[in-house]
Amino acid sequence: GQQVMQIPQYQHVQEGEDFTTYCNSSTTLSNIQWYKQRPGGHPVFLIxxxxxxxxxxQKRLTFQFGEAKKNSSLHITATQTTDVGTYFCAAPIKAAGNKLxxxxxxxVLVKP
Amino acid sequence: DVKVTQSSRYLVKRTGEKVFLECVQDMDHENMFWYRQDPGLGLRLIYFSYDVKMKEKGDIPEGYSVSREKKERFSLILESASTNQTSMYLCASRTPGGNQPQHFGDGTRLSIL
Known part of the structure; x- marks a missing residue:
């Protein structure tokens, strides 16, 4: 089963509003990475x-790692059309041989 | 800046053909990866390589093989292409270590007819 869960799968946001996306794991993580993939592009490492x-x-983006290191969140304030894309979290999972x-x-879709 | 180059942006092949997808990186990274990306399924790891001549199966290796003869090049091979292998294929590289970021190529959108 999927060891790193992200919610929501889709997020429709009005331009100017804030939103948060969440990443959860059942196991303690050594670290977590966030990537952004613009439409038609490839994932790019953020943090x-x-x-x-x-x-x-990072400017309007706030990333947080949970106290128990089992979850993370990405909060975007004052969403802009440039924020459109897919945001991925990624973590090395012990059960998967520490592969990312x-x-x-x-x-994320932004309504102007 | 790290540059990961995939040989084709778009590729159309026929069922049963042997298909080669090439990936080259210019940062002397030991680790290289092949993923496929399908709507709603995120990024799924096909194969990876920790170093030259080394290869490890990922989560979905069936129907694929890989070759890593030189450090900078990692090839994905579809031995006998099938329509369910129509997908976006992404190559990535990084320096060793679970806390190192992965650098992705632009992807190859492969259609099997």
Missing amino acids: QLVKSGEVKK TFGGGTR
Whole structure:
């Protein structure tokens, strides 16, 4: 079964509004990475979180790693049309030989 | 900047053909990966290689094989293409370590008719 779960699968957002996408695992993670894939493009690495409770910001994007290191979130404020794309979280999973395992992604559509 | 180059952006082949997808990276990365991406299924790992001549099965290796004769090149082979292998194929590379980011190529959209 899928070891890294992302919700929601789709997110329709009005331009200017905020939204959050979540990444959950049943196991403790050593680190978690976030990627963004623009329509027609390839996944591009955004950031990595390593420490329990870590929070990192990139302009309007705020990434958080849970205290138990089993979940993570990406919060985008004042959504813009440039935020359109699919956001993936990924983490090395011990049960999978520490290979980077990707979540199913959250596809973000922005309504102007 | 890391550059991962996939030989074709779009490819159309026929059922039963042997298909080669090529991937080259220019950053001397030891690790290379092949994924396929299908709507609603995210990125699924087909095969990966930790170094030259090494290969490991990923989550969905059936119907595929790989070759890594040189460090910079990782080839994905569809031995006898089938219509259910129509997909977007993504190659990635990275330096070793579970905390290293992966760098992806632009992808090859493969259609099997």
